[in-house]
Amino acid sequence: MSVIREDFREILRLVRPGARVLDVGCGEGELLELLTREKGVEGRGLEISPEGVSACLARGLAVVQGDADDDLDYFPARAFDYAVLSQTLPQVRQPRHVLSELLRIAERAVVSLPNFGHWRVRFDLVTHGRMPLTHSLPTPWWSTPNIHLCTLRDFTALCDDLGLRIEACAALANGSPARPIDPKRGLENWRAESALFLLSHAEGQTAPRDVGPPKSDLFG
Amino acid sequence: MSDGETALSFIETRCEVARFPASQPLRLDSGGEIRGLEVAYNTYGRLNAQRTNAVLVCHALSGDQYAASRHPASGKAGWWDKMVGPGLPLDTDRYFVIATNVLSGCSGTTGPASIDPATGEPYGLTFPVITVADMVRAQKLLLDALGIEQLFAVVGGSMGGMQALQWAADYPERMFSVVCIAAAARHSAQNIAFHEVGRQAIMADPDWRGGDYLRQNVRPEKGLAVARMAAHITYLSEQALQRKFGRELQRDGLSWGFDADFQVESYLRHQGAAFVDRFDANSYLYITRALDYFDLAAAYGGHLANAFQRARDVRFCVFSFTSDWLYPTPESRQIVRALNAAGARASFVEIDSDKGHDAFFLDEPVLHDALTGFLTSAGHARGLS
Numbered sequence: 001m002s003v004i005r006e007d008f009r010e011i012l013r014l015v016r017p018g019a020r021v022l023d024v025g026c027g028e029g030e031l032l033e034l035l036t037r038e039k040g041v042e043g044r045g046l047e048i049s050p051e052g053v054s055a056c057l058a059r060g061l062a063v064v065q066g067d068a069d070d071d072l073d074y075f076p077a078r079a080f081d082y083a084v085l086s087q088t089l090p091q092v093r094q095p096r097h098v099l100s101e102l103l104r105i106a107e108r109a110v111v112s113l114p115n116f117g118h119w120r121v122r123f124d125l126v127t128h129g130r131m132p133l134t135h136s137l138p139t140p141w142w143s144t145p146n147i148h149l150c151t152l153r154d155f156t157a158l159c160d161d162l163g164l165r166i167e168a169c170a171a172l173a174n175g176s177p178a179r180p181i182d183p184k185r186g187l188e189n190w191r192a193e194s195a196l197f198l199l200s201h202a203e204g205q206t207a208p209r210d211v212g213p214p215k216s217d218l219f220g
Numbered sequence: 221m222s223d224g225e226t227a228l229s230f231i232e233t234r235c236e237v238a239r240f241p242a243s244q245p246l247r248l249d250s251g252g253e254i255r256g257l258e259v260a261y262n263t264y265g266r267l268n269a270q271r272t273n274a275v276l277v278c279h280a281l282s283g284d285q286y287a288a289s290r291h292p293a294s295g296k297a298g299w300w301d302k303m304v305g306p307g308l309p310l311d312t313d314r315y316f317v318i319a320t321n322v323l324s325g326c327s328g329t330t331g332p333a334s335i336d337p338a339t340g341e342p343y344g345l346t347f348p349v350i351t352v353a354d355m356v357r358a359q360k361l362l363l364d365a366l367g368i369e370q371l372f373a374v375v376g377g378s379m380g381g382m383q384a385l386q387w388a389a390d391y392p393e394r395m396f397s398v399v400c401i402a403a404a405a406r407h408s409a410q411n412i413a414f415h416e417v418g419r420q421a422i423m424a425d426p427d428w429r430g431g432d433y434l435r436q437n438v439r440p441e442k443g444l445a446v447a448r449m450a451a452h453i454t455y456l457s458e459q460a461l462q463r464k465f466g467r468e469l470q471r472d473g474l475s476w477g478f479d480a481d482f483q484v485e486s487y488l489r490h491q492g493a494a495f496v497d498r499f500d501a502n503s504y505l506y507i508t509r510a511l512d513y514f515d516l517a518a519a520y521g522g523h524l525a526n527a528f529q530r531a532r533d534v535r536f537c538v539f540s541f542t543s544d545w546l547y548p549t550p551e552s553r554q555i556v557r558a559l560n561a562a563g564a565r566a567s568f569v570e571i572d573s574d575k576g577h578d579a580f581f582l583d584e585p586v587l588h589d590a591l592t593g594f595l596t597s598a599g600h601a602r603g604l605s
Contacts, residue, residue: 060597074557
């Protein structure tokens with residue numbers, strides 16, 4: 001089971017049945033199709049490649065060709081219950097803006113990203129002095145779409161800065177089941193190869209509506 | 221009602237004209253009305269027993285109802301025969317495709333060349349100025365007459381796409397899905413400017429006779445041909461023109477005169493000449509005017525999203541082409557963003573093509589695949605077999 005599939009499995013577990021979901025960077029629509037089939041969600045997608053959009057249309061999904069940097073601004077506030085950004089945040093031009101937009105248009109955001117603080121990444125960099133190649137960072141520096149890599153600590157700091165609440169977090173690793181973690185623990189910043197966050201606005205920032213299952217159910 | 225029936229290979233085709241009694245006038249945005257309206261239309265395929273598989277195909281400026289059948293005058297294949305037919309995206313084995321000639325057209329539907337029942341003479345410039353919404357209203361009268369309560373889809377490219385959007389704004393309950401290809405929600409200054417060149421060319425022709433040419437037994441062919449030549453350039457991309465013609469000459473060497481030295485000149489002249497055989501100059505004036513007046517958001521306080529508020533349950537699919545500079549991609553994006561803002565179920569694909577605006581008439585595999593995917597899945601949702 002690859003990291004991406006674990007990612008999907010976790011998202012599937014966490015999304016409330018019948019919810020309105022926007023998948024940003026939805027590719028060929030595998031996740032949206034899964035969510036539609038298994039959870040009966042009302043799904044929408046945003047995808048940059050015309051081939052991806054075309055494949056989504058053939059699956060019966062409603063998908064707009066566009067990208068996270070430019071097109072989220074045009075969705076009305078609270079149009080969705082969940083906005084999903086799967087392994088895409090390091091690829092956007094303005095991660096900070098995109099993150100706040102996700103939580104403007106959706107009650108909750110599900111964001112997964114590779115952890116640049118993982119021990120293997122640090123080890124590669126320190127011992128070989130070269131950009132690391134790992135399961136969650138599989139492409140060489142000259143062809144990677146990632147332009148804004150970060151560690152778990154970087155990401156949680158950004159969430160604090162934006163007034164976002166981390167409702168739950170799970171570490172994802174190639175071939176093993178998701179593991180609920182506290183992303184602010186220093187050890188996890190070494191251990192987690194990739195992580196999935198469930199985010200919402202911190203109390204008092206907005207008036208959150210109770211849309212999801214209790215926190216303890218989110219990651220099994 | 222029936223004007224005859226044509227069997228074209230294996231598509232079941234009917235060519236008809238619906239005639240509405242004077243007691244059922246078409247009311248117009250201008251405040252006027254048209255009595256004794258006639259709407260010419262072709263159908264392809266069969267309406268199912270539940271009457272749920274009807275697809276309305278809306279044509280572009282110079283189009284007609286012969287979407288998938290040979291044009292009786294020009295003998296040319298249907299303008300969308302790559303899209304409408306058995307096994308094609310608008311599959312006539314699954315859908316009942318209706319293609320009408322637009323209001324103020326010149327292919328059978330009432331227009332400025334029609335006889336005004338009040339005078340017994342061609343309307344000419346006494347024909348009222350109409351809008352895209354009026355075109356849609358005429359189509360709606362036809363659907364009412366055919367007993368089709370809800371279309372499975374309204375599909376159109378260019379001006380046809382604008383009609384499809386207008387349909388969604390005015391009668392959202394009358395359709396399950398909308399396909400809008402290479403269009404815009406309003407005419408831009410550049411769009412209006414090009415149309416004005418065309419109209420001025422027609423009106424500058426001495427044979428236009430203040431629009432009264434039909435009664436005087438002449439036709440402003442030169443003016444109409446120039447209008448078509450100017451417009452045709454906007455339908456093609458710079459790359460397509462360059463690839464097709466470059467600086468190639470018609471003959472060896474230059475003429476040192478004003479003959480068509482270059483192949484591109486000869487091509488445009490041919491386009492102009494072929495057009496005057498099948499199109500009426502006054503129709504051209506009225507239709508371009510309707511397009512220039514088109515601004516879907518205007519009736520909604522300038523907020524396009526409000527135009528789609530009632531269409532939230534309609535499935536939309538919007539297409540644009542990278543090299544279309546007549547209705548470029550940002551125009552389609554504006555439509556899509558308004559649809560998203562309205563909470564409608566919108567899909568959008570920008571197709572990579574160097575063929576310009578007219579790409580929607582041509583073989584574009586991504587368009588065909590995406591449209592097939594969209595319609596097939598919408599068909600499942602609608603319960604079409």
